[in-house]
Amino acid sequence: MRYRKKDILTGVVLLALSLGAGAVGSIATSMSVNDWYLQLARPEWNPPSWVFAPVWTFLYIAMAAAAWLYVVRAGSLSAASRGLTLFGVQLALNAAWSWLFFGFRAPGAALVEIVFLWVAILATTREFIAMRRLAGWLMVPYLLWVSFAALLNAAIWRLNL
Numbered sequence: 001m002r003y004r005k006k007d008i009l010t011g012v013v014l015l016a017l018s019l020g021a022g023a024v025g026s027i028a029t030s031m032s033v034n035d036w037y038l039q040l041a042r043p044e045w046n047p048p049s050w051v052f053a054p055v056w057t058f059l060y061i062a063m064a065a066a067a068w069l070y071v072v073r074a075g076s077l078s079a080a081s082r083g084l085t086l087f088g089v090q091l092a093l094n095a096a097w098s099w100l101f102f103g104f105r106a107p108g109a110a111l112v113e114i115v116f117l118w119v120a121i122l123a124t125t126r127e128f129i130a131m132r133r134l135a136g137w138l139m140v141p142y143l144l145w146v147s148f149a150a151l152l153n154a155a156i157w158r159l160n161l
Contacts, residue, residue, distance in 0.1 A: 003072070010077070011068040018064040021091040022056055025098030032102040040107075041159040046152060059142045063087075066128055066138035073132040083127045090120035107157040114150045121146055 033049070067087045074080035097117055101110035121143045129136025 007068075007072050010071050011064070014067045014071070015061065015064040017088075017091060018060040018067075021095045022060045024095040028099040028101075028103030030102075032105060036105055037102065040156055043152070043155040043159065046156075055145060059145060062138045063091075063142055066135040069132050069135035069138070070128045073135070080131075083124065083131060086120065086124040086127050090117060090124050093117040093120050101153065107153060107160065111150070111153045111157050114146065114153055118143070118146055118150060 067084065070083045070087075071077065071080040074083070077084065093113065093116055097110055097113050100106050100113050121139065125136050125139040125143055127136075128139055
């Protein structure tokens with residue numbers, strides 16, 4: 001399949017948006033990860049710190065690829081507006097979680113927010129699958145990781161009450 005220049009530009013923009021959401025979240029994370037977070041009681045199954053950056057980088061790239069496949073299959077931005085809206089909502093919620101948990105040091109509020117994030121990811125995944133199956137499947141690792149993150153968030157909140 002041959003892609004149009006606007007398809008390639010759309011892919012670049014979606015990648016920038018995805019990685020940008022990660023960058024916004026990482027600002028908050030960097031504020032607390034090396035001091036406050038290390039002082040928290042964490043479950044034994046908490047992954048080592050070095051795991052998070054490569055996992056999230058992969059997930060942001062996969063999200064962008066999923067959104068791009070969705071838009072290309074839709075044929076236009078207007079035809080893709082529902083999926084792109086859902087995609088934008090989950091990206092905003094993704095960045096907001098980092099600010100709640102790390103920036104504001106509020107694991108309880110972050111736990112409530114991550115439920116909304118999970119629902120938004122699920123809705124995005126379902127929309128993407130309906131348009132192009134591969135696009136939806138590219139969102140599944142993200143949904144699974146956020147499911148794990150929600151459990152980790154809950155455990156940390158409970159252990160630090």
